[in-house]
Amino acid sequence: MQGMSLNQPGRLLVMVRRGPLSLTAEQVRLSVSACGVCRTDLHIVDGELAQPALPIIPGHEIVGRIVELGNGVGRFKLGDRVGVPWLGWTCGECEFCRREQENLCPSARFTGYHIDGGFANEAIADARFAFPLPENYTDEEVAPLLCAGLIGWRALHAAGDARRVGLYGFGAAAHIVTQVAKSHGQEIFAFVRPDDEKAAAST
Secondary structure: OEEEEEOOOOOOOEEEEOOOOOOOOOEEEEEEEEEOOOHHHHHHHOOOOOOOOOOEOOOOOEEEEEEEEOOOOOOOOOOOEEEEOOEEEOOOOOHHHHOOOHHHOOOOEEEOOOEOOOOEOEEEEEHHHOEEOOOOOOHHHHHHHHOHHHHHHHHHHHHOOOOEEEEEOOOHHHHHHHHHHHHOOOEEEEEOOHHHHHHHHOO
16 A cells, blocks of 8 residues: 555655555455545644544545455445545444434544545545445546535535525535535525635635
8 A cells, every 4th residue: 555644743744655454344445546635634734633643644535446345344345436534433322323423423533534544545444434426426526525515415404495505614515515505596695704705705
């Protein structure tokens, strides 16, 4: 495996080569074909998110094809194209997991922060936190949907069929939400900091 590793926050990523790690139960090994760069990756590299599991390979908008299956993986087969997002593992037992709010699990582990991510030619992921991907998107098109797309969908789903939608901040997720909401005939209002007028004007 060859990848770009963060060894110390605030420093450049360095290329590393490692022998293949063995899979545990429920894991899959992917040949990575694309990985988006999310703002959260930059926060980690810049040291703005505390206590990453260093050294770590960042990247949590991973697209790849399965090249190996761990024991117990029944939902995928070799060659399947899958996506791996930020949420990489949860306990499955806490109150949040039982309410299907796994992103709030206090024991959650995150891709590219606690678990090596996709800035590499190969990645290992828990199959339970990987998504089958439709073939009508290219790897480059679908990669950002694994973070900004998921966040945007969750927010828009929570808003329901509201006639007006308010967005606080205007990053990648808001760009996607805006396009989908406008296609549904909803009005969009973006609330940003005083120095972000250009982002707000793009709505």
